[in-house]
Structure formats: structure tokens, C-alpha cells
Amino acid sequence: xxxxxxxxxxxxxxxxxxxxxxxxxxxxxxxxxxxxxxxxxxxxxxxxxxxxxxxxxxxxxxxxxxxxxxxxxxxxxxxxxxxxxxxxxxxxxxxxxxxxxxxxxxxxxxxxxxxxxxxxxxxxxxxxxxxxxxxxxxxxxxxxxxxxxxxxxxxxxxxxxxxxxxxxxxxxxxxxxxxxxxxxxxxxxxxxxxxxxxxxxxxxxxxxxxxxxxxxxxxxxxxxxxxxxxxxxxxxxxxxxxxxxxxxxxxxxxxxxxxxxxxxxxxxxxxxxxxxxxxxxxxxxxxxxxxxxxxxxxxxxxxxxxxxxxxxxxxxxxxxxxxxxxxxxxxxxxxxxxxxxxxxxxxxxxxxxxxxx
Numbered sequence: 001x002x003x004x005x006x007x008x009x010x011x012x013x014x015x016x017x018x019x020x021x022x023x024x025x026x027x028x029x030x031x032x033x034x035x036x037x038x039x040x041x042x043x044x045x046x047x048x049x050x051x052x053x054x055x056x057x058x059x060x061x062x063x064x065x066x067x068x069x070x071x072x073x074x075x076x077x078x079x080x081x082x083x084x085x086x087x088x089x090x091x092x093x094x095x096x097x098x099x100x101x102x103x104x105x106x107x108x109x110x111x112x113x114x115x116x117x118x119x120x121x122x123x124x125x126x127x128x129x130x131x132x133x134x135x136x137x138x139x140x141x142x143x144x145x146x147x148x149x150x151x152x153x154x155x156x157x158x159x160x161x162x163x164x165x166x167x168x169x170x171x172x173x174x175x176x177x178x179x180x181x182x183x184x185x186x187x188x189x190x191x192x193x194x195x196x197x198x199x200x201x202x203x204x205x206x207x208x209x210x211x212x213x214x215x216x217x218x219x220x221x222x223x224x225x226x227x228x229x230x231x232x233x234x235x236x237x238x239x240x241x242x243x244x245x246x247x248x249x250x251x252x253x254x255x256x257x258x259x260x261x262x263x264x265x266x267x268x269x270x271x272x273x274x275x276x277x278x279x280x281x282x283x284x285x286x287x288x289x290x291x292x293x294x295x296x297x298x299x300x301x302x303x304x305x306x307x308x309x310x311x312x313x314x315x316x317x318x319x320x321x322x323x324x325x326x327x328x329x330x331x332x333x334x335x336x337x338x339x340x341x342x343x344x345x346x347x348x349x350x351x352x353x354x355x356x357x
Contacts, residue, residue: 033313036079043316049074065319072317076304083303088140091147095139103135149299153288160283164276172274175228178241179266182225183208183218184259190214191252191260198249204264216259224266241265 034041050070054062062070111117121128164172181204185191190211197207204221219225232238240250241263250263311317 031313033311033316034075035308035310035312036082037308039082041075041078043313045078046071046074046316049078068317068319075309075317079307079309080300080304083307084141084144084300085137087148087303088137088144091144093140093143093147095136095143099139100132100135103139104132107131107135145296145299149296151292151295153292155284155287155291159287160280161276163283163287164279168273168276172279174226174269174272174274175230176271177226177228177230177269178232178244179224179226179269180241181219181221181264181266182261184216184255184261185211185214185252186216186258186260187214188252188254188260191262195249195252195262198262198264226269 030042030044032040033043033046050067053070053074054060108114108117111120120126121131183191183194185194194207194211197210198204208215208218208220227238227241229242232241237253237255240253244250244263244265246265246267248265250261252260252262255261
């Protein structure tokens with residue numbers, strides 16, 4: 001979903017634009033499998049999109065009955081992509097060079113070095129100029145959503161109270177645990193020195209500042225972390241924390257070969273429902289974002305529904321019937337496999353030749 005800039009930047013490489021537009025050769029004869037407003041969509045484009053989606057999800061092996069579902073999903077995304085581009089042109093949406101540069105900088109910042117970014121482009125055979133074009137196109141789509149979807153973000157106090165009343169025991173519970181300050185060092189000897197200084201009643205933040213160049217991570221004194229008791233019990237290196245009283249400092253704890261930690265117990269936490277006043281603003285924000293997302297989703301689904309989609313080769317998107325399946329079971333299976341958008345999920349596997357065509 002093209003909604004949040006940060007999510008967009010992180011997922012730009014996983015988008016369909018650069019790959020499905022270009023397509024990849026399929027084993028056997030490639031052919032047109034669908035049309036959207038007269039635009040031909042080939043099997044190689046569909047399967048390139050499926051491969052891209054599987055790579056994004058880290059899936060190497062997929063049950064073949066699910067392959068049909070992904071093919072239909074990719075088709076919908078491609079159609080949506082084309083319709084959004086048309087709406088961008090219709091609404092005369094423009095993207096500036098500065099906006100593209102900002103987006104590029106955010107992408108590059110996701111990599112540890114500029115060289116790692118360049119290596120990534122090479123490994124996926126992506127030209128930076130193509131990436132910039134794709135950025136420009138997707139940034140334009142983001143702007144379109146802001147212009148075309150007149151969202152109503154109104155959330156009443158009654159909405160917030162009802163959500164808390166209905167879901168408070170599920171979503172707003174502090175687990176039993178310990179509130180702790182902690183610091184992780186890269187050297188055990190330094191950790192011991194810092195521990196001795198804290199045991200001598202030197203202020204936490206002063207000690208953190210003194211050893212800052214040896215600290216991997218730490219919490220400010222006034223911002224402790226709640227460590228659930230389930231976590232303490234599950235991680236054997238944290239077991240010593242159970243024996244500490246409030247105000248006590250742990251001995252240096254070896255987390256792994258490179259990291260040593262010290263913990264200061266601030267207070268014990270009983271399991272409790274978080275008071276409404278503490279979470280009401282977060283609830284209101286979440287409900288507002290849900291409304292915006294739902295309205296944008298309705299707009300995007302409307303674009304797909306309004307497109308004149310013609311399925312040229314149904315066998316690409318519909319699983320073959322299982323041999324010997326009774327008619328009543330077959331009908332029941334189809335009903336159970338119906339997805340939210342009305343398309344039917346595959347109930348059997350395509351043969352290897354078809355999945356690789």
C-alpha cells in the first residue's frame with residue numbers, strides 16, 4: 001500500500017514497477033494472460049511479480065496451490081499501478097527533483113555504506129536511473145492519494161472510550177516484570193569499572209557519560225525499560241535479575257562474546273491494565289489512521305473495480321479441479337477458498353510446467 005513515506009522508502013525495491021513492467025522470460029512460450037483497458041499483460045510479467053513478492057517475503061518454496069493466489073494478487077497490483085499512473089496524469093501531479101533526491105537519500109540511508117547500496121543495485125541488475133524513475137512515479141502516486149482521497153479523520157471521545165472498553169484487557173496490559181536501567185558495554189573490564197562506580201552511589205547518567213565511548217547502548221536514568229518476567233525466565237543470562245531487590249545493581253552479565261551488560265532494578269511491576277488516561281491519545285491516533293487507511297483502500301479498490309479487466313487465460317489464475325472430488329465437496333471447497341476480494345484461492349497445485357511457463 002502506498003501510504004506512509006517511510007514504509008514506501010523501505011519497500012521501494014520490493015515494488016513491482018521496475019520488474020513487472022519489464023518482465024522476465026518464462027520457460028516455454030510466453031503469452032497474454034489478461035488485459036486491462038486493452039493493455040496486454042503477459043505470463044512473464046505475472047510470474048516476475050510473483051517471484052518478486054516471494055523474494056520480498058523471504059519465501060523460496062511455495063505450496064503450488066497458493067501460487068494462483070499470488071498470481072491474482074500480482075494482476076490486481078499491476079492493474080492498480082496502471083490506473084494510478086492514469087490518475088496521476090489526469091490530475092497533473094508533479095514531483096520535484098528535490099523530492100526525488102530526498103527519497104533517494106532515505107533509500108541509501110537504509111544501507112550501512114554507499115558501497116553496500118551500489119552492490120545491492122548490481123546484484124539485482126537495477127540501474128540507478130531506473131530507480132529514480134520508479135521513485136518519481138511512486139512519489140506521484142503518493143501525492144495523488146493526498147489529493148484524490150478527501151479523508152475524514154474525525155474520531156470522537158466516545159469512539160476512543162468504546163475501543164478501550166472493548167479491547168483494554170487485550171491490548172493495554174502491562175505484564176509482570178521489572179523496570180530496569182541497563183547499559184551494554186563492549187568490554188567486560190569497563191563494565192566492571194562502571195558497576196563499581198554505580199555501587200559507590202555515583203549517579204547513573206554521570207557514569208554513562210564517563211564511559212560513553214565504550215557503551216553500545218544504555219537507558220537514561222529517568223527512562224527505564226520494562227522487562228517482562230516471561231522474558232527474564234526465558235533467557236538464562238537474565239536469571240540473576242530475579243534475585244535483585246529494588247535499587248540493587250547486577251554484576252556484569254555476559255550477553256554474548258562481544259557484549260556485557262549491567263542492570264539496575266528500579267521497581268517491580270505487577271500485571272495491570274494500563275489506565276485509560278495513559279493510552280487515550282494513542283488510541284485516538286490509531287483509530288484516525290485506520291479511518292484514513294480504510295478510505296484510501298476504498299479509493300484504490302474502486303480503481304481496480306472500474307478497470308476493464310479481461311482474463312484471457314483463466315488457467316493461469318484458477319487452480320485445476322482435483323480429480324475424483326465430489327461435486328458437493330468441490331462447491332464447498334470453492335466457497336471456503338473465496339478471498340475477501342471475491343477471487344477464488346487455488347484448491348490444488350499447478351504442474352511444474354505451468355508454474356514456470
